[in-house]
Amino acid sequence: MNLKTWSARTPSRWRRALFLLVLFLATLAGALIFPPGTDALGGSASFKAVTPFATLDSNNAVASGPHAMYLQVNVTNTSGTTMTNLSATFNGFTSTAVANLGTGELALHYIGTLAPNAVAKLYWFVTYTTTIGASTNYSVTLSDNNPGTLSSGPLNLKTRSELSAQAGGDVLNDLLGSGMVLGQIIPLTVTYDFGNSNSGDLGLQPVGNSDFDANCFELTSMSVYSTSGFTSGPVVAGASDLYYPSGVNTSGSSNPVKAVYKFRAKCTGVSTVVKPFSDMLSGGQEKYTSNFGAVSTIITFPVATNPFTFTKSVTPTYLSQGGSVTYTVRVTNSSVFDSLFDVISDTLPGGASFGNVVANSDVNAANSSAVPAFGTTGTAVWRSLPTQSWQVPANGGLVLIYTATLPNVSDFYTNSVTLLAGNVQMGPVWARAIVGTPTAVRVEQFSATAALLASQDDAMFLIMVMVAGVFVALGLRRR
Incomplete structure (x- = not known):
């Protein structure tokens, strides 16, 4: 029976049902092949403004009382799945005549990982007006690696009269x-x-x-x-x-x-x-x-001092042809107090790609909120779980050990790593591996500084050049 004969003998309601079935299957196939864009944050978190009032003195001079405080906003993960690489941004006050972020307070707070039903308690230091009864709104926005963001909607802060x-x-x-x-x-x-x-x-x-x-x-x-x-x-x-x-x-x-x-x-x-x-x-x-x-x-x-030093090494240092090498970043805390750092950024040499973190590495996916994906090129970045992980014990150390693949091209492969603790970036430090037998000398880094000599007409230029992973100092005198 051909389709034309079947169609002529089949009741219209069956033809309509068949058409709807075919349409449904086509739609389903399209959805599987071309899934719609998703926003993992949509409706997945709730916000609570914990601190609605700012204190002003009413029985003494207003200036004698507080004029600053911490806002607290609680963010609860209601999505049922763990959020990763999560950040919260304070979007400012609708009236800056009433309140502002305190000097140096950052609008962006990095949360990192937030488990289902877990609560992130966020604090922003703010200063406020001397006018009693003044009110202003603000909002907080969440974002992660997925498309879209989620906003709290308007939250409120109001100054109120209080007796000392x-x-x-x-x-x-x-x-x-x-x-x-x-x-x-x-x-x-x-x-x-x-x-x-x-x-x-x-x-x-x-x-x-x-x-x-x-x-x-x-x-x-x-x-x-x-x-x-x-x-x-x-x-x-x-x-x-x-x-x-x-x-x-x-x-x-x-x-x-x-x-x-x-x-x-x-x-x-x-x-x-x-x-x-x-x-x-x-x-x-x-x-x-x-x-x-x-x-x-x-x-x-008191003034804080920097307890951290760090080194980087690579094994093997020589490959006859391209292949896998293992990098070790070792962070040392020379103080008598436990301390945390936040970010490791490793710039891989051209042609190299990230492999995996090895089993005996102290830094790993379980204690990080962000890690590089297999095959990453350029800069590989690790982020800690804020205030929770990557604690370097007093007079102790912590290591990141990972593999990378170098291309089968004869060359010197030097990569650099930096460390971030709070607002302080340290480094870079370098490690170098050689593949094959490089035939050309390549300047990897260059810097020059000038210093006046006894005569104002004389100047000494100190030139630092890294060639094949080794710094060479050259002194030039100009009259």
């Missing part, structure tokens, strides 16, 4: 942990003493002074270590938010809370000070730390 009073949480004592080296996470422990509260709110802040250097000292986490006199409510040991909007109940007039804030040193050669404060609803009025800014409560963060 002991009931708002006077600072009893504060203590900074030992050490200060680049990459180190250091605890700042503050004990506040609160008055009486009946189902009120409560806020805790490590910094209220606008001259704090948030670029070089990053708040990474906070937690309530202990409480006394709090009869019920959310402020308990282990709580980890900067603000609790309701349900705080205390007994008596002296109710201590010990909070631990952890800061990470991201620069060298910079010092700063912190002036902690807190606030709470007591006696029907919002009150804040009455001894804010008192000399006894101010903590100085």
Whole structure:
């Protein structure tokens, strides 16, 4: 039976059903061959603005109170799958007359990996106006390696009038942990003493002074270590938010809370000070730390030094023809404090491609938020899990070991690696492998500096040239 005969004898409803089936199968095939673009972030995270109020003094000069604080935004992964290489960007305030990011505070915060239902607690240091009741909106955007982004929508910050009073949480004592080296996470422990509260709110802040250097000292986490006199409510040991909007109940007039804030040193050669404060609803009025800014409560963060050195090596150093080599990057911490670094960037020589991280490497996919793919050329980049991995122990080391393939072309193959810890980039350092028998001399790096000699008419040029992986210094004198 040919198709024409079958069509003539078949009821129209069957022909229509067959047509729809063919259309469905064609659509399905097209979807498999040409899948639509996807946005892995679409509807996959929720945002919570934790800190809605900024404290201003109402019973003294406004200037005597805090004019800075940390905003906290909690981001929860609701997608059911792990997010990787994730970043959050603060998009600014709708009214810069009301609030701004503090000097040095970065809008972009790298989250890295976020497991299903996990919460990333993000902090942005902000300064704000002296006008009571001023309000402004802001938003936060998430992005990763996938197309598209996800925005929080408008979140709000409002200044409010508060009395300077002991009931708002006077600072009893504060203590900074030992050490200060680049990459180190250091605890700042503050004990506040609160008055009486009946189902009120409560806020805790490590910094209220606008001259704090948030670029070089990053708040990474906070937690309530202990409480006394709090009869019920959310402020308990282990709580980890900067603000609790309701349900705080205390007994008596002296109710201590010990909070631990952890800061990470991201620069060298910079010092700063912190002036902690807190606030709470007591006696029907919002009150804040009455001894804010008192000399006894101010903590100085000392200058951080750089504890890191690193080297790079390659084996074998010679191949008769192209093939696999193994590179080792060894990072050493010469201080007596554990410290973290963030990024390894390895620029492969032309024609080389990344292979794999070997089994005995300390840096691997499990403790990294981003790793290079097999076959990567150019620059291979590894990123840590922020504040969680790549901790180099005191007086210890950590290694990255990986393979690469060099082409079967006779040449000198020199590659360089840099290290990033906080805001400090180190390196580069180099390693060289030789393939075959190179016949040409190639200048791999070149630099020149000039220095005046005794006579102003004389100058000495120091020329540094790397040839075949070896630096050669040449001195030229010009009269």
